[in-house]
């Protein structure tokens with residue numbers, strides 16, 4: 001593949017004309033789930049949307065969940081809707097203000113004070129935290145589009161979801177930005193139906209600014225086709241220009257883009273999507289573009305096209321590199337046959353026509369880019385959001401939308417239910433709440449792999465649910481499986497790149513390459529097999545009620561649907577890694593309101609482990625320094641066995657109590673760390689303990705400086721944190737190293753969260769002076785501190801133990817997108833310890849850091865053990881790499 005940084009790459013943008021008509025159902029109801037910001041005082045007017053956050057302040061009690069944000073200088077509303085109204089499709093982009101479920105607890109405040117986390121440089125945060133939604137309608141169904149806008153009150157221009165739906169009609173001056181011919185054609189209709197004026201934006205301007213935004217802000221926006229599959233291209237944002245933007249609409253335009261707002265149309269051809277549709281309609285009597293395209297998939301063009309083999313008696317013309325199957329002349333075969341139009345199959349005609357036109361465009365582009373001076377190294381790339389460039393550009397044309405400032409690491413694309421069905425012809429008004437969403441799914445989505453054939457639904461009038469039509473394409477959900485899904489773009493201005501990554505540009509979080517089909521199939525099977533257990537846990541965590549069962553069922557359907565979709569088209573949601581799959585599962589649980597499926601299990605295991613902690617600490621304290629360090633590391637590895645995401649481990653839990661399993665696991669530990677039943681010796685030992693020990697304890701008379709600050713990326717609850725990581729933290733603290741426990745922001749499997757840690761630490765501190773002193777110094781024992789006399793506080797040890805959240809809710813971690821508090825904590829850190837399979841094996845196994853790094857995990861999966869360490873399940877990894 002040519003270097004992604006090659007100049008003059010061509011981005012091919014396929015406009016509405018040659019797209020399938022796509023689904024419109026807006027199923028992302030999440031903004032309704034989010035607690036609105038109470039009490040912010042925003043004067044609503046409807047002139048040009050602007051957002052003035054100067055003087056923004058938290059109003060009221062800081063302790064309160066979701067405190068109100070006061071914008072004293074905000075006089076205008078931020079608009080959140082833009083349209084591209086083409087001849088065949090309407091693309092709509094809207095922004096939903098999204099109040100994060102922020103909990104500004106004591107821990108957070110202390111951490112912010114201590115680490116100096118401010119929002120100062122992020123002028124838009126948290127105001128602009130929100131979501132961009134991408135929706136499509138057929139232009140012929142413009143009324144559905146208007147209903148959609150109306151039902152979501154998108155035309156009212158308010159940024160405050162509390163006011164949606166609003167009874168207040170938009171004021172006379174309300175405007176919506178729109179591009180495309182329909183912006184002219186339907187201006188009166190918008191005024192009449194919604195009371196808003198359309199402000200027309202230049203189409204080409206919009207295309208270019210939309211493309212520039214996508215290429216700069218979305219990591220894997222562009223992809224190429226390589227031997228039948230899609231390969232995502234990482235574009236260097238500093239080396240983006242110039243590029244050629246090819247817009248295939250009714251006709252084709254080629255635009256040379258030299259920068260933001262700098263472009264010129266360099267060429268074009270009148271043979272484009274309109275030609276295919278027009279000729280196709282005349283020749284096949286097809287009624288829609290979709291139908292024509294669908295026909296082509298069943299066609300055989302050799303009945304119509306004259307092939308090289310037809311001329312050369314079935315032979316290749318190898319001398320000039322033409323194979324027998326090369327088209328010598330499109331439609332050429334029809335001259336010599338004495339047949340009429342009716343004698344040819346419409347599907348064959350459609351395919352011949354499609355090939356004729358697409359090859360022609362390809363050839364034209366090839367010639368043009370050659371002429372343009374790229375000397376043949378131009379690379380054709382496609383964009384995931386291909387159809388939305390115009391609408392995005394229109395959105396960008398609002399002043400102060402804040403998108404210009406966003407960087408790749410501040411955007412997260414998510415695929416709520418409905419995402420697997422982009423491409424289907426499901427129409428209707430937005431789903432109001434979770435209940436409606438589940439009802440919709442019960443009608444449309446069958447369990448498991450059958451999901452590609454949805455069950456037609458009764459007419460809306462009889463369901464009371466409103467406007468869902470039967471998918472039109474004869475029971476097939478998508479006529480083109482290789483089409484890509486467009487998710488909801490979450491704008492999270494608080495995310496940052498982990499500052500200790502040695503080289504963020506080359507960093508790849510995932511260890512296993514899922515583009516290997518065997519791997520993909522294996523992990524899909526693992527996740528599918530795990531599903532019923534997970535649903536049981538999730539339903540139980542919500543009290544096992546009928547409502548919980550129904551949500552559990554819907555979750556299972558939704559997640560199976562995602563898996564089936566990704567199996568069919570692994571690139572459907574962008575570049576796919578195991579971390580994405582595991583995160584998708586957690587997101588899917590949250591979507592169906594399972595916020596912590598393993599809550600009870602976590603509590604039970606924490607209690608059991610805390611009960612034996614004093615004995616463990618005593619045992620550790622009786623050991624020599626050398627032995628203690630070894631025992632501590634072994635303790636971490638052994639306790640990592642408590643993993644409710646691993647099939648093998650869960651089976652184990654039936655065989656004994658938590659403490660029995662922990663003891664058994666510790667007893668089996670022997671260096672080099674491996675499973676005791678292993679016979680042959682070909683395994684790759686990943687045991688860098690000696691190097692780590694030397695760095696910690698030195699050798700001979702050399703006593704090394706202790707690390708200044710260690711970041712401990714902790715993993716599971718129970719024994720893992722209590723009997724593994726906390727004792728290790730205690731050792732570091734004892735040696736004078738500040739310790740920051742880095743835990744998940746949101747629950748994932750049985751992982752411990754940053755919210756849960758202070759209580760666990762407080763319990764552990766009851767048995768240990770070192771932990772107590774450090775926790776007090778780190779502000780973790782807020783209640784305990786308030787009881788302590790001031791004089792005593794001054795004498796407490798200064799080495800603190802802190803807790804920060806990592807910014808994610810997954811068993812893995814992508815270090816390109818972490819919380820601002822973690823990024824702040826990292827600034828003074830010189831040791832990173834990553835623990836657990838998700839964080840140190842599935843992801844980050846090959847990550848290089850600017851500081852010392854220790855990766856500790858038990859391999860709780862046979863295939864991974866074989867692949868990574870040529871070993872067996874329950875082998876352990878201790879990988880130590882000094883600062884690079």
Ligand SMILES: CC(C)(COP(=O)(O)O)[C@@H](O)C(=O)NCCC(=O)O
Pocket residue numbers: 526582640642643644645646647648715716749811835836837838839842857860861862
């Ligand atoms: C989900 C996990 C990464 C969690 O492991 P952890 O990070 O807690 O050590 C791991 O349990 C896993 O990869 N499970 C799937 C494989 C299996 O069931 O064998």
Ligand SMILES: [Mn+2]
Pocket residue numbers: 643715716749750751811836838
């Ligand atoms: Mn875990």
